[in-house]
Amino acid sequence: MRRPGFGRHALSQHALSLYALRLRDWARPGAAGLALAGTLSAGGRAVAAEVGSAIGPGALPAFDPASALSPQTVIAAATMVGSLAFAVTAAVAYARHRTASAARLGALEDALHAATQQGAPAATALGIDDQRLVLYRPGAAPSVLGRLPPGTGAPDGADAFLDFAGWLGREAADRLEAGVVELRRNHGRFDLTLVTLIGSVVEAAGRAGPDGVLVRFRDGADERRRLDDLAVRNDRLEEETAALRTLVESLPHPMWVRDGNGRLTWVNTAYARAVESPDPAAAVAAGAELLDTQGRHAVATARAHAEGEEARVRLAAISAGERRMFDVVEIGAGRSNGTVGHEPEGDGRTGPAARTGGLEGGGLEGGGRGSGGIAVDVSELERTHGALKRTLDFHTRTLDGLATAVAIFGADRRLTFYNAAYRSLWGLDTAFLESGPEDGAVLDALRAARRLPEQANFRAWKTEIQAVYRAVEAHEHWWHLPDGQTLRVIANPHPQGGVTYIYENVTERLDLESRYNNLIRVQGETLDHLAEGVVVFGSDGRLRLWNPSFASIWGLALSSLADKPHVADVARSCGRLDPGARAWPAIAAAVTGLADSRTRVSGRLERPDGLVVDYATVPLPDGATLATFVNVTDSVKVERALMERNEALVEADRLKDTFIQHVSYELRSPLTNVIGFAQMLAEVRIGDLNEKQREYTEYIQSSAASLLAIIDHILDLATIDAGVMELDLGPVDVARTIEAAVEGLRDRLREAKLSLEIRVPPDVGTFVGDEKRVRQVLFNLVSNAISHSRGGGRIEIACAREGEGVRIAVKDTGTGIPADRLDQVFERFVSDGRGNAGLGLSIVKSFVELHGGSVRIDSKEGVGTTVICRFPARPDPAAVARSGDHGPHRRAGT
Secondary structure, eight states: OOOTTTTTTGGGHHHHHHHHHHHHHHTOSSHHHHHHHHHIIIIIHHHHHHHHHHHOTTSSOOOOHHHHSOHHHHHHHHHHHHHHHHHHHHHHHHHHHHHHHHHHHHHHHHHHHHHHHHHHHHHHHHTSTTEEEEEEOTTSOOEEEEEOOGGGTOOSSHHHHHOHHHHHOHHHHHHHHHHHHHHHHHOOEEEEEEEOTTSOEEEEEEEEETTEEEEEEEEOHHHHHHHHHHHHHHHHHHHHHHHHHHHHHHOSSOEEEEOTTSOEEEEOHHHHHHTTOSSHHHHHHHTOOSSOHHHHHHHHHHHHHTTTSEEEEEEEEEETTEEEEEEEEEEEGGGSSSOBSOOOTTSOOOSHHHHSOSSTTOOBBTTTBOEEEEEEEOHHHHHHHHHHHHHHHHHHHHHHTOSSEEEEEOTTSBEEEEOHHHHHHHTOOHHHHHTOOBHHHHHHHHHHTTOSOOOSSHHHHHHHHGGGGGOSSOEEEEEEOTTSOEEEEEEEEOTTSOEEEEEEEOHHHHHHHHHHHHHHHHHHHHHHTOSSEEEEEOTTSBEEEEOHHHHHHHTOOHHHHHTOOBHHHHHHHHGGGSGGGOSHHHHHHHHHSOGGGOOOOEEEEEOTTSOEEEEEEEEOTTSOEEEEEEEOGGGGHHHHHHHHHHHHHHHHHHHHHHHHHHHHHHHHHHHHHHHHHHHHHHSGGGOOOOHHHHHHHHHHHHHHHHHHHHHHHHHHHHHHHTTOOOOOOEEEEHHHHHHHHHHTTHHHHHHTTOEEEEEOOTTOOEEEEOHHHHHHHHHHHHHHHHHTOOTTOEEEEEEEEETTEEEEEEEEOSOOOOGGGGGGTTSTTOOOSSSOOSOHHHHHHHHHHHTTOEEEEEEETTTEEEEEEEEOSSOOHHHHHTTTOOGGGOOTTO
16 A cells, blocks of 8 residues: 555656756756757657656646747748847747746746655655665666665665675575566565575565555564564463373362352363263263362352462262262462463364363353362371371380380470380389470489489580481490499481480390300310311301311311301312312211201211311201311321322323413413514515515514414413313304304415315204304314315315204315324324424314314325314213313313
8 A cells, every 4th residue: 555645756756856957957048948949849748758657647737848839930930030030039939938947947846845845754764774665667767765684684775785686696586576577567466585695584575556566675583583482482382281281181189160150160080080970071061069068168168268269178078989088179260370271162262272172161260250179089198197096006005015115205305205114114203204304304314313324424425325316327325324234225316306215125135145155265265275176067057166176177267267157168168178079068968957867977088188087977966066077197198198199290280281371371472572573564664675575574474473373272272171261152153153264264265276165054053152162163174274285276164954963074175184194183283294283173173072072084195185073052061071181181180
């Protein structure tokens, strides 16, 4: 909608100014006026048309220069009267037209001033920093008014602003220009949201009118921000409202809403269940009340006392056919900030309130109308309170019947409970105790009666005793009373404040302990001076008594016996001196056996340390067992000599194993350094080597790697011989393990120009074993086949299921093994004639047998060799235990 005077005056100042300038030029005196007379016929019409279109019809007086002075009249006059008449006539015409032009010029200036005054407010309004207008008129340049904030990225200059691609980008500028073209062609309107080159948002609204096309540009950032904020707030409120409705519906407590007349307008599902209605809507329609008339009256009375706000009443009501106790809370709607609940259906509103259905048909309205309430079932709480009261009464009667004195002081340090034993222990007056005295007053009364331990500083002692009120853990004190009694006092702080004192009279117990300790000391002195080793185990199997001779005979530390270990622990500690486990298992069985079946056990034990010990057990009446040990070594000197010789052989074998391990480990460290430095020398960045040096470096690396492999094999064999090799058992994927073992030998196969064929059936599956050791077995077998094969030969790996186990065969077409050497291929350190140490096949045999399997080798000289390894489905524990047995290399004790 155009504003009055805006389209015809404020936006046509350019046309008016142009017309006024032309009139001034035409009205100048002299020859210029005569020259303009010839152009008024054509130019005047154009100016008049422009002015007329700018300010509208009737705004200026009609002006037609051609009708006032035509060229025909001038020529006729000049012809008839000559030059003089022409000059006179021209002067007269000039004077007339000058007067008329002056009058018309004044009128135009007045009209221009009026239009300027009328358009000034519109121009001022459009010049603020919030919008910019562009007017497109037919046959005229676009007019630009107003400005946009600098943050939009729009330039201030009109020409720069009209270069839309310069600040909007080509795509946005094309959309805008297409909209303007469409408006010029078909009128209508458009609304565009444009993003400037700096990322700000500008809204462009285009409208078509009778005078042209008007496009308004506005900064869209603030409006979009406000809309986004409103959308976020709306979403949050919707989520909160939906969550609140879901929570209310899921509560197990009946809830309701009433209107101003006290009628139910909404209830939740729990309310419907309580009044036995099929659903909340049926309960509201039927007006089913949870509270009876008396209950509702009590709630109304409570609300009246609370001035219509919040009422809290505990009432009995029938819920789902059962009489239960409820804490009823009802709140007037005046406390609400608005409507809580859904609008009635059919009011035209949308959103979660109208969609989810709950609190339907009304709610808590603002303005003090209606109310809402909730009933919390406290029947279980009432029953719990009753049970707690009965429990407290029972505990009170129980504590009152105890022989141990008990007193309970509350958080205010006043006596709240005491039993008969407490009153009898301290001899305090019943009236004094019933008055609930403070803890300090009770201590003062006991001190006055000389019933407390004597203290040099009673005030400090009293403060220390009462510090338990500020503690979190129980405190224990021993009171030695002047009358000879000894009390064990336990002060236990209560988490909610207060302290419970327990006074245990331990006088008789201490006397018994003293006499028992004296008896034990007498027995101990007797046992300590015996030459025989004596030990007594209780009926529970734990050590009770022992003498130093027992500890000396079995080499046990006295500190280990002081903890009174079980007979099983003692047998385990002495088992190292009980070869074959002959003595201590029998002794342990005699100690832990049933009382009716316990028998005497005796025998002679020849220990590895050379001692010969006679042992015997004697059952005692109280269920304990006495065991004696006598050293009879001197009577078996011959047997001892033989045992010493055997020990010497065992020690020699151990020294051999220790030497192999020591040498192997000592060789690894310098060998690792040699390999490292050889690899460094081979790298280019260390420096260039000549061909001979590079060849020597490769020899060093190859030899060091071979030596390292030999040392690893020695270490593995030493570990197996020592009986400490452990298998990391798990499922072994045969196909994957073969591929992993061969992967590290691909380069050697290519260098030796050998072909490798792997035949693995799809159903070969897995078996239980140590995948790392199986891979090492395959690696050694393939590596050995490569070493003994000629160029162009072939190596074949084949596997198959054999019962529940797996059979793996490695076959080569190499030189083969002579028949007289087949029985030596698995022996250690037997060279194969090619510089190998002869450990590879020995390692293979050891690892396969460690799995409980077997190895067989078939070879024919000049034809080839086949090594067949059989692995069981799962290693046999007995076979694993025997895996350290390698003939002369067997570890002692395995």
